[in-house]
Amino acid sequence: MWVNLFQQESEPKAVIILSVDLHCIGCAKKIEKSLLRMKGVAGVKVDMVKNQVIIEGVVEPQAVCNMITEKTKTSAKILFPLPLPLPVPVVVSSSCNSHDVELNVNMHCEACAQQLRHKILKMKGVSKVETEVGCGKVRVMGTMDGEKLVEYVYRRTKKQAKIVPQPQPQPQPDQKELQAKQQVKKEDEIDKQEGGDEDAKLDNKEEADDDEKKENQGRMMYDYQPALYLIPPPQLFSDDNPNACSIS
Numbered sequence: 001m002w003v004n005l006f007q008q009e010s011e012p013k014a015v016i017i018l019s020v021d022l023h024c025i026g027c028a029k030k031i032e033k034s035l036l037r038m039k040g041v042a043g044v045k046v047d048m049v050k051n052q053v054i055i056e057g058v059v060e061p062q063a064v065c066n067m068i069t070e071k072t073k074t075s076a077k078i079l080f081p082l083p084l085p086l087p088v089p090v091v092v093s094s095s096c097n098s099h100d101v102e103l104n105v106n107m108h109c110e111a112c113a114q115q116l117r118h119k120i121l122k123m124k125g126v127s128k129v130e131t132e133v134g135c136g137k138v139r140v141m142g143t144m145d146g147e148k149l150v151e152y153v154y155r156r157t158k159k160q161a162k163i164v165p166q167p168q169p170q171p172q173p174d175q176k177e178l179q180a181k182q183q184v185k186k187e188d189e190i191d192k193q194e195g196g197d198e199d200a201k202l203d204n205k206e207e208a209d210d211d212e213k214k215e216n217q218g219r220m221m222y223d224y225q226p227a228l229y230l231i232p233p234p235q236l237f238s239d240d241n242p243n244a245c246s247i248s
Helices: 025-036 061-072 110-120 146-157 175-223
Strands: 014-020 041-047 052-057 076-080 099-105 126-132 137-142 161-163
Touching: 014 061, 025 041, 025 052, 025 061, 061 076, 099 146, 110 126, 110 137, 110 146, 146 161
Parallel strands: none
Antiparallel strands: 014 052, 014 076, 041 052, 099 137, 099 161, 126 137
């Protein structure tokens, strides 16, 4: 049933459809009376079969849902018009500029370290602070400038801070240079293998020659016969022989 209020015809009217869990006619009447008292509501229709409440007028849909929930302790959901999606906030990521700065700061106790962390975290661009009381090191992560961080620490805590230089990352070798080095290494290994084979062949040849020489020497020693020198007997009638015979 439509309940109309007297309003000017010039005012634009909108239709709002809500989904409400209606238990009985009493709940429907209570919701209808509560809505008609709202400013800007021109008409209300309750559909018990579909569990819907149709509102005609110029009102805020979410305000109507809140009122129904407050009066009847029943949740209401907007079916029409659908609420516009909330704009997604654009978050500018600063991870690309984020870096770590390590400081040497004199800290006497854990209380000094906690106070130092608390004050450094207030600096713009600082996201995380880690302290090591034993070695007097403070690691600060964020997008802040190192020199400004040192000045900030001295200004806020009156403590002298010194930046610990970080080792520079070694440049990665070029892929083409790496491939060329691997190719040269492979060629050297192949040359070594070929040279080793040639050396082995030479060694085998030398061993064969040595064996052949030894065999020839054995044969020569086996076939050797000492030379017999025949000394002619002394001449019987030689003048050089004192014992020679003489013919008188």
